[in-house]
Amino acid sequence: MRRIVFLVVSFCCIVSTWYACTSGSQAGGALGNMPDTISYNFDIRPIFSDKCFACHGPDAAKREAGLRLDVAEDAYKALKENPGAHAIVPGKPELSEAFARMTTKDSSQLMPPPNSNLKLLPYEIALIEKWIKQGAKYEKHWSFVAVKSPGIPEVKNKKWPRNQIDYFILQKQEEKGLEPNEEADKERLLKRVSLDLTGLPPSAKMMENFLADNSPKAYDKVVDQLLNDPAYGEKMAVHWLDVARYADSHGYQDDNYRSQWPWRDWVIHAFNKNLPYDKFITWQIAGDLLPNATKEQLLATGFNRNHKITEEGGVIDEEYRVEYVSDRTNTFGKALLGVTLECAHCHDHKYDPFSQKEYYQLYSFFNNVKEYGFESIVGGPETWAKKPKMQITDEDVKSVLKFVNKPDTSNLIVSVMGDNTDSVRKTYILNRGVYDSHGEQVQPGVPVAIMPFSNKLPKNRLGLAQWATDKRNPLTSRVFVNQVWQEFFGKGIVKTSGDFGMQGELPSHPALLDWLCADFMSHGWDIKRLVRQIVTSATYRQSAVVSKAKMEVDPDNIFLARSPRYRIKAEFIKDLVLSSSGLLNKTIGGPSVKPYQPAGLWEAAASTGGSLGMLGTYKQDHGAQLYRRGMYTFIKRTVPPPAMGIFDASNRDQCEVKRQSTNTPLQALAMMNDPTVLEAARVLAGKLQQEKSAEQDKINKAFRLIVCRKPGDKESALLADLYKWRLETLTQQKASKLLAVGEYPLPKNADKIKLAALMQVIVNMYNLEETITKS
Known part of the structure; x- marks a missing residue:
C-alpha cells in the first residue's frame, strides 16, 4: 500500500513538473528566453488575436464591454463600464485593468473567461507585462505596412552566400547556432531544379551533359536552359490554375461542360513570355477595360469567370x-491580397480591420458584370460559355492568339469579363450576406487598413487593378513572392500563404520577404528573374540530408539549414512517369483530355446535366491524347479525377493558394496499380529490351531515367535479384496478363516473360518514395 501511495505521489510530481516546464515554453520559450524588446507585431498581437480579439477586436457586433484591444486609442481610453480605469496604461501594468483581469485568481473576473476554453500561458502573461512596462507601443500590422527594402545583413561565414537571399537565411541560422548543409550532389540537384522549373525529370542527355560539365557556370547554364524551355510555362501555370479555380465543368449538381481551356493556354503563354506580374494580374482583373484592349487582354479576364x-x-x-x-x-482577396475578406461577407471581420461595408465596397467593383445567375443550357457549343463571352476564330489563332492550340475549325467560345455599358448596377450591404436583404447602398472602395483608394483612380476594375499593383500597396508583391517561394521550398516565408492577416502565421524571415518584394518591384515585376534568384541561391542548392542535431534544433526546417524534402504535385507525378518512359506527348495547350479512369464514376454522379448534358458518360480518349501532361487532365468538379485526388490535387471548387499534403497507403497502391504507371513501365521495358545491352545495364538505365541518378551497387544487386526471381516465377499466361495494360502497342516478337519481368522491376522503381520526392 505504501508503495502504491509513493508511486501515485511520484507520478503527480512528475506531471506537475512537466506542466510547469511546458506551460512556460509553449508560446515561444522559457521565461528567461524573453526578447529584450517586446514587439507588438511579433510578440503581442498573435496572443491578443488568439485569445482576445473575438470579443475585443474589430467586429463591433461581437464586441463586449465596449472594449477594443486592437486599436491603441481604444485600449488606452477609460473603460465604458468603469470610467476610472483604463484597459492598458503604458508603462504601468499594475494600473492596467486588462492585465489585472488576465492575472486574477477570481474566476468570475478572469480573462479570457474559463468557459471560452482559452487560457493565457505564463510566458504570454510575462510578455504582455513586459510590453506594457516598455510603453505598450502599438504597431500597424506588419503586412499592412508598405514594403521597404532592408539592408543586407552581416554574416560570419562570408564564403557561403551566392546571392543576397543567402545573407538573410544565414543570419538567422547563425543566430540559432546552425550551419547550412553542403551543396547537393549534381544528380540530385539537377533532378530538383528540373522538376521545379519544368515539372519534368531531366533527360538522359541533360544528365550526361551536366555531369560532364565541370565549369563554374555549369549549374547556371542548366537553369537558363530550363527557364527557356516551353515546359516552364506549363509548370508555373499549375499553381495559378489552383489560384484561379480553373476547371472543365460548371460545378453545381447539373455539372455540364465549359470551354474555358483557351484561358489556360494564355496563362502558359504569359509565363513563358515572362509577362510582368503587374500586367499579368491587371489583364486578368480588367483586361477588357484597358484602352484599345486586344483579344489577348480580353481572354485574360477569363480568370474572373x-x-x-x-x-x-x-x-x-x-x-x-x-x-x-x-x-x-x-478570390481577389485570397489570391492577390492574401487576406480572408470572405469573413466580412456577413459581418465585420472578427480579427482583421475590415468592415462589412468595406467588403461590399470591394464587391461593387465586380458587381457591374453583364451576366446572369442562370442561363439556358439549350443549344450547341455557344452554351459552353456564359455571357459575357468572346469567340476565338481561326483568323485569331493565326494572328493575335497564336498561343491558343485550337485543334479544329469549330466555334470556340470563352467566358470573359464585360461590364454593363448603359447603366451601373447599384450595390448594397447585404444584411447577414443574404442576397435579397439590402442594407445601405455603397460605392466602390477598398479596405482602408491596407491602403486608401486614390481619387485619381477610376472607380472600376481597372482602377482596382491599378490600386493592387501600386508599389505602395503592402500586400500584392508580398503575397505573390511568398507563393513563388512556397513553390520551391514547400512552404512560404509566411506559412499561411492565404492569410497575411491577424490570424495568419508571422513570417519566418520578414526582412528577406521585404527585400525580395522591393527587389521584385524595382526590377519590373520580373517573374523569371525572381525564380532565377531563388534557384541559384546557396540556400536552394543545399543537400536535403538532415543530421540528428539539426532535427532537434529545427525539426520543421524553418531556418532552412537543409533543403526541404517533399512529394511533387499530382500532375508532375504523371509527367515524370510519362516522360521517363518516353510516352510523354509534349503538345502544349488545347482542350483537356480524358485518360484512363475507373469505370462508372461519372455515371454514378447524382446528376450530370440531365438529358442535354455532355458529361453523363466518361468517354476516354485514345492514342497520343492519353499521354498528355497531367495539367491537361479533364476536371469535372463534381467527380474530379481520382488518380489526381489521391495525390491531393485541387478539385478547383474555389481559390486554393496552397495544397494540402498527405501520405496514405492509397498513394502507394496507385503507383503500383494505376494503368498509366503500368503502361509506362511496360513501354519502357519494351524499349530497353530492344537495345543490345546486358540485362543489368537495362535495369541501371531504367533506374537512372526514373530516379534521375545512377543506382548504387547494393541497389543494382537488389534489382537484379528481383528481375531474376520474376524470370523464374512468371509463366507465359501470367506474363501475357501483366502486359495486357494500356493501348500502346507491344513490341513485335517480344520475349513476353523477359518483358514482363523487367516491367515488374520498373514498376517497383516507380513506386520508390525517392522517385516522386523532390529532395
Whole structure:
C-alpha cells in the first residue's frame, strides 16, 4: 500500500513538473528566453488575436464591454463600464485593468473567461507585462505596412552566400547556432531544379551533359536552359490554375461542360513570355477595360469567370448572380491580397480591420458584370460559355492568339469579363450576406487598413487593378513572392500563404520577404528573374540530408539549414512517369483530355446535366491524347479525377493558394496499380529490351531515367535479384496478363516473360518514395 501511495505521489510530481516546464515554453520559450524588446507585431498581437480579439477586436457586433484591444486609442481610453480605469496604461501594468483581469485568481473576473476554453500561458502573461512596462507601443500590422527594402545583413561565414537571399537565411541560422548543409550532389540537384522549373525529370542527355560539365557556370547554364524551355510555362501555370479555380465543368449538381481551356493556354503563354506580374494580374482583373484592349487582354479576364456556375432549372437568378460576384471578391482577396475578406461577407471581420461595408465596397467593383445567375443550357457549343463571352476564330489563332492550340475549325467560345455599358448596377450591404436583404447602398472602395483608394483612380476594375499593383500597396508583391517561394521550398516565408492577416502565421524571415518584394518591384515585376534568384541561391542548392542535431534544433526546417524534402504535385507525378518512359506527348495547350479512369464514376454522379448534358458518360480518349501532361487532365468538379485526388490535387471548387499534403497507403497502391504507371513501365521495358545491352545495364538505365541518378551497387544487386526471381516465377499466361495494360502497342516478337519481368522491376522503381520526392 505504501508503495502504491509513493508511486501515485511520484507520478503527480512528475506531471506537475512537466506542466510547469511546458506551460512556460509553449508560446515561444522559457521565461528567461524573453526578447529584450517586446514587439507588438511579433510578440503581442498573435496572443491578443488568439485569445482576445473575438470579443475585443474589430467586429463591433461581437464586441463586449465596449472594449477594443486592437486599436491603441481604444485600449488606452477609460473603460465604458468603469470610467476610472483604463484597459492598458503604458508603462504601468499594475494600473492596467486588462492585465489585472488576465492575472486574477477570481474566476468570475478572469480573462479570457474559463468557459471560452482559452487560457493565457505564463510566458504570454510575462510578455504582455513586459510590453506594457516598455510603453505598450502599438504597431500597424506588419503586412499592412508598405514594403521597404532592408539592408543586407552581416554574416560570419562570408564564403557561403551566392546571392543576397543567402545573407538573410544565414543570419538567422547563425543566430540559432546552425550551419547550412553542403551543396547537393549534381544528380540530385539537377533532378530538383528540373522538376521545379519544368515539372519534368531531366533527360538522359541533360544528365550526361551536366555531369560532364565541370565549369563554374555549369549549374547556371542548366537553369537558363530550363527557364527557356516551353515546359516552364506549363509548370508555373499549375499553381495559378489552383489560384484561379480553373476547371472543365460548371460545378453545381447539373455539372455540364465549359470551354474555358483557351484561358489556360494564355496563362502558359504569359509565363513563358515572362509577362510582368503587374500586367499579368491587371489583364486578368480588367483586361477588357484597358484602352484599345486586344483579344489577348480580353481572354485574360477569363480568370474572373472560372467560378462555379449553375445550370439547374428553377434556381433564383439573383441569388446565384450574387454568389458569382462574391466568389470573385473572395478570390481577389485570397489570391492577390492574401487576406480572408470572405469573413466580412456577413459581418465585420472578427480579427482583421475590415468592415462589412468595406467588403461590399470591394464587391461593387465586380458587381457591374453583364451576366446572369442562370442561363439556358439549350443549344450547341455557344452554351459552353456564359455571357459575357468572346469567340476565338481561326483568323485569331493565326494572328493575335497564336498561343491558343485550337485543334479544329469549330466555334470556340470563352467566358470573359464585360461590364454593363448603359447603366451601373447599384450595390448594397447585404444584411447577414443574404442576397435579397439590402442594407445601405455603397460605392466602390477598398479596405482602408491596407491602403486608401486614390481619387485619381477610376472607380472600376481597372482602377482596382491599378490600386493592387501600386508599389505602395503592402500586400500584392508580398503575397505573390511568398507563393513563388512556397513553390520551391514547400512552404512560404509566411506559412499561411492565404492569410497575411491577424490570424495568419508571422513570417519566418520578414526582412528577406521585404527585400525580395522591393527587389521584385524595382526590377519590373520580373517573374523569371525572381525564380532565377531563388534557384541559384546557396540556400536552394543545399543537400536535403538532415543530421540528428539539426532535427532537434529545427525539426520543421524553418531556418532552412537543409533543403526541404517533399512529394511533387499530382500532375508532375504523371509527367515524370510519362516522360521517363518516353510516352510523354509534349503538345502544349488545347482542350483537356480524358485518360484512363475507373469505370462508372461519372455515371454514378447524382446528376450530370440531365438529358442535354455532355458529361453523363466518361468517354476516354485514345492514342497520343492519353499521354498528355497531367495539367491537361479533364476536371469535372463534381467527380474530379481520382488518380489526381489521391495525390491531393485541387478539385478547383474555389481559390486554393496552397495544397494540402498527405501520405496514405492509397498513394502507394496507385503507383503500383494505376494503368498509366503500368503502361509506362511496360513501354519502357519494351524499349530497353530492344537495345543490345546486358540485362543489368537495362535495369541501371531504367533506374537512372526514373530516379534521375545512377543506382548504387547494393541497389543494382537488389534489382537484379528481383528481375531474376520474376524470370523464374512468371509463366507465359501470367506474363501475357501483366502486359495486357494500356493501348500502346507491344513490341513485335517480344520475349513476353523477359518483358514482363523487367516491367515488374520498373514498376517497383516507380513506386520508390525517392522517385516522386523532390529532395
